[in-house]
Amino acid sequence: MVVFEKPHALTDAPFHYCPGCTHGIVHRLVAEVIDELGIEGRTIGIAPVGCSVMAYNYFNCDMIEAAHGRAPAVATGVKRADPENHIVFTYQGDGDLASIGMAETVHSAARNENITVIFINNAIYGMTGGQMAPTSLPGQITQTSPYGRDVNHCGYPVKVCEMLSELDGPEYLERVTVNSVKNIKNAKKAILKAFKNQVEGKGFSLVEVLSTCPTNWGMTPADALKWVDEKMIPYYPLGVYKDRSAAKEVEA
Amino acid sequence: MADKVLMKGNEAIAEAAIIAGCRHYFGYPITPQTEIAAYMAKRMPKIGGCFLQAESEIAAINMVYGVASAGLRVMTSSSSPGISLKGEGLSYLAGSDLPSLVVNVQRGGPGLGGIQPSQSDYFQATRAGGHGDFRMIVLAPASVQEMAELTVKGFELADKYRMTSMLLADGTMGQMMEPVELASLKVNAAPEKPWATNGTKMQRAHNITNSLSLVPEELEQLNFARYERYAEIEANETMYEEYLMDDADICIAAFGIAARVSRNAVDEARRQGIKVGMIRPITLWPFPTAPFKAAADHVKSFISVELSMGQMIEDVKLASECRVPVTLCNRAGGMIPTPEQVLDAIVKANNGGER
Numbered sequence: 176m177v178v179f180e181k182p183h184a185l186t187d188a189p190f191h192y193c194p195g196c197t198h199g200i201v202h203r204l205v206a207e208v209i210d211e212l213g214i215e216g217r218t219i220g221i222a223p224v225g226c227s228v229m230a231y232n233y234f235n236c237d238m239i240e241a242a243h244g245r246a247p248a249v250a251t252g253v254k255r256a257d258p259e260n261h262i263v264f265t266y267q268g269d270g271d272l273a274s275i276g277m278a279e280t281v282h283s284a285a286r287n288e289n290i291t292v293i294f295i296n297n298a299i300y301g302m303t304g305g306q307m308a309p310t311s312l313p314g315q316i317t318q319t320s321p322y323g324r325d326v327n328h329c330g331y332p333v334k335v336c337e338m339l340s341e342l343d344g345p346e347y348l349e350r351v352t353v354n355s356v357k358n359i360k361n362a363k364k365a366i367l368k369a370f371k372n373q374v375e376g377k378g379f380s381l382v383e384v385l386s387t388c389p390t391n392w393g394m395t396p397a398d399a400l401k402w403v404d405e406k407m408i409p410y411y412p413l414g415v416y417k418d419r420s421a422a423k424e425v426e427a
Numbered sequence: 428m429a430d431k432v433l434m435k436g437n438e439a440i441a442e443a444a445i446i447a448g449c450r451h452y453f454g455y456p457i458t459p460q461t462e463i464a465a466y467m468a469k470r471m472p473k474i475g476g477c478f479l480q481a482e483s484e485i486a487a488i489n490m491v492y493g494v495a496s497a498g499l500r501v502m503t504s505s506s507s508p509g510i511s512l513k514g515e516g517l518s519y520l521a522g523s524d525l526p527s528l529v530v531n532v533q534r535g536g537p538g539l540g541g542i543q544p545s546q547s548d549y550f551q552a553t554r555a556g557g558h559g560d561f562r563m564i565v566l567a568p569a570s571v572q573e574m575a576e577l578t579v580k581g582f583e584l585a586d587k588y589r590m591t592s593m594l595l596a597d598g599t600m601g602q603m604m605e606p607v608e609l610a611s612l613k614v615n616a617a618p619e620k621p622w623a624t625n626g627t628k629m630q631r632a633h634n635i636t637n638s639l640s641l642v643p644e645e646l647e648q649l650n651f652a653r654y655e656r657y658a659e660i661e662a663n664e665t666m667y668e669e670y671l672m673d674d675a676d677i678c679i680a681a682f683g684i685a686a687r688v689s690r691n692a693v694d695e696a697r698r699q700g701i702k703v704g705m706i707r708p709i710t711l712w713p714f715p716t717a718p719f720k721a722a723a724d725h726v727k728s729f730i731s732v733e734l735s736m737g738q739m740i741e742d743v744k745l746a747s748e749c750r751v752p753v754t755l756c757n758r759a760g761g762m763i764p765t766p767e768q769v770l771d772a773i774v775k776a777n778n779g780g781e782r
Binding site: 186215216217218219221228229231232234235236237238239240241242244248249250251252253254255256257262278279282283381 | 451482493501639
């Protein structure tokens with residue numbers, strides 16, 4: 176009897192991610208959802224620039240590597256090439272989505288582009304070795320904020336779900352995390368919904384996943400999971416920030 | 428004879444693209460090419476196509492990247508400052524070997540510059556569309572009819588060689604109206620694209636559209652392979668037009684609107700008994716080196732007529748191996764040389780540099 180196996184939507188390539196990094200968990204959740212919905216053959220994933228730049232090696236569906244921050248624009252093109260059949264997701268980090276690609280993020284949300292966005296928020300630039308991200312917390316020490324993020328000098332973190340929730344466009348925005356079994360289960364539900372929305376033609380669905388970067392945070396994996404609870408969640412509260420279809424049901 | 432209609436150059440590009448099977452257009456408004464977007468906005472919804480106004484030139488070129496990845500004919504258009512913004516995307520399209528058509532209806536620069544016609548993006552188009560080692564096929568129309576024909580050709584070459592074709596026009600070509608005949612345009616259907624990332628349908632291994640290659644030995648090989656393809660293009664796809672070159676003592680080099688102006692000057696000079704001809708490059712890359720090299724055997728000098736501070740002149744010097752003098756006859760910043768100015772340059776050249 177098989178009790179545990181790799182989702183079909185994941186390739187056999189070993190992940191290059193650091194020990195304790197939560198990218199692996201999120202990749203697996205995305206792959207499980209693709210399997211469960213039976214959409215692998217018509218799914219096209221867009222990898223970002225950042226730690227998950229090589230995500231194209233890990234998913235069995237067709238994959239595209241985009242320029243830094245441009246994944247939602249590329250996804251728009253792929254989706255519009257065959258809106259009936261293509262299921263398109265982007266997988267982006269905080270630098271990619273909330274800094275260099277902010278315009279693409281906001282406008283694809285405003286258009287209610289029928290795509291799924293998986294947004295990994297780990298409050299740091301991982302790939303380049305731990306610089307301040309648009310989501311680094313006030314006071315957070317990074318390579319480019321060595322004395323702690325000074326909000327008087329470089330401003331405040333960007334709260335993506337809160338910001339996008341002010342737009343009329345997007346269908347669904349939820350913030351989750353993967354630092355415990357319970358939270359992983361919730362994250363899976365959100366990712367499933369974000370893909371299902373697209374299959375049902377509902378529109379732009381973004382799941383922000385508070386993630387860890389033990390390497391660049393300078394912590395053990397276990398401490399990093401705790402840091403999510405203690406520091407990140409208070410600043411970035413979990414929850415549903417927009418669910419237009421659910422809101423309509425309530426109104427009806 | 429098929430019917431001719433009066434069209435603006437910009438509109439001819441748009442309609443020719445539709446005839447070529449392009450059903451996806453992404454753009455951002457900028458003078459003097461916005462008629463292309465307006466035309467597409469009107470036409471695309473009626474033929475099951477997609478017109479989408481992007482939030483920026485950067486987004487537009489990346490939407491192009493997405494559709495091209497999925498294996499369909501796709502285009503964007505802009506004017507000089509907007510093309511600079513597209514530079515990143517042009518490099519990624521090259522690195523991922525994706526076909527697309529990009530139109531640049533040039534205006535005077537640098538910076539925000541002006542909105543009047545220019546040819547000052549020649550270097551950008553033929554040398555450095557973006558970072559890294561790559562080329563684009565650069566097509567330079569000199570009439571509204573050619574705007575249409577080279578649009579179709581641009582899609583075909585892009586598909587054949589898996590790269591970007593750039594239609595390099597200017598504000599005059601975009602705005603001027605001429606009779607154009609579209610019914611006779613011949614279109615080759617797009618080839619099969621087994622590399623496209625359009626869903627595996629669970630029937631093949633996954634395709635990856637990608638320009639990242641971290642192993643230098645491998646990246647070098649990719650560059651070598653790309654340049655072998657470029658050499659094939661140089662050998663097979665170079666286009667130019669010669670005018671009265673057989674007995675010419677002086678050779679004008681000019682493309683686009685500059686060639687239209689120069690032709691009048693050549694005719695007038697011939698009436699005055701001066702043996703002058705013209706070579707008009709139609710592909711700016713690959714540059715038609717052979718005719719210039721051949722002309723250098725019998726002409727006294729070349730005159731490069733340009734709407735820039737002198738950019739193509741470098742290719743004329745390279746092609747003619749500097750065996751005879753090459754002079755510049757130019758206007759810049761949105762100004763256009765007059766036939767009289769070009770005629771003066773011809774007379775001067777005929778007198779061995781003296782007026």
